[in-house]
Amino acid sequence: KPADKNTLTVTDNRTGKTITIPITHNSIPATAFKALKGEIPETRDGVDTDDTANGIRLFDPAFLNTAAISSAITFIDGDKGFLMHRGYPIEQLAEKSDFLETAYLLIYGDLPSKSQGEVWKFEVMHHTEIADDLAKVIASMRYDSHPMSVFISAFAAMGAFAPEANPALRGRNLYIQDKAIMNKNIIRIIGKSATVAAASMRVRMNRPFIAPRSDMGFAENMLYMMDATSDAENYKPDARLARALETLFILHADHEMNCSTAAMAHVGSSLVDPYSAVSAAAAAL
Helix, strand or coil: CCCCCCEEEEECCCCCCEEEEECECCECCHHHHHHCCCCCCCCCCCCCCCCHHHCCCCCCHHHCCCCCCCCCCEEEECCCCEEEECCEEHHHHHHHCCHHHHHHHHHHCCCCCHHHHHHHHHHHHCCCCCCHHHHHHHHCCCCCCCHHHHHHHHHHHHHHHCHHHCHHHHCCCHHHHCHHHHHHHHHHHHHHHHHHHHHHHHHHCCCCCCCCCCCCCHHHHHHHHHHCCCCCCCCCCCHHHHHHHHHHHHHCCCCCCCHHHHHHHHHHCCCCCHHHHHHHHHHCC
């Protein structure tokens, strides 16, 4: 009987054993190779350092040809300059959506309805405030620090201001069993990220912290926090700059399993608090 076309047949020339591996979406499961076990070599100390008894392992430094997860979030063809988020061409999103709508799409799988979008934007923009003590932590950084170093440190510290979000204190399955907690911290992280980023930049500029405004758009608010000279100033960023920044955020919202995403997934898989995972991901950018 001929083998299914959507399979890969592999013969181990050490033993003559042949296995058939299913091909799905142009990929094969690496664990299938565990079935190919060679003869355990005789060693002086009786230790098989190659772990031959547990089958062949696949060696792929830097994950150059390894898919770590299966995802329907983003598709990229860099050679053709093609990028899609959840099936939507990036050009369409950049022209007709804003960053928070795109973030909702990436997280939940669909663009929000008008009412969903209004609630989503309200919640995110009302979670842009950061604790006064966290603002002091950011302000304590050296003026010549790299803004990313400040951002990474601030997010690592942020977990200490949300003990209820820490699985080490509330149970390791916190984010597996409670979607409400997961969604709450997604909103917190997105909202506070712009505030922390702007505050990190102001450290470099040797300027005092500017509190966020919930009556502005996401990118507009970030520009306001970066550029305003004081909280009392009636400053409004140029709408063209705000739109340009929104577009940049959309373009960079997700780029498949890049280094920072891999770091986020790796650290998050240990069931650590999400703020520590974001800090690790930012460090890998």
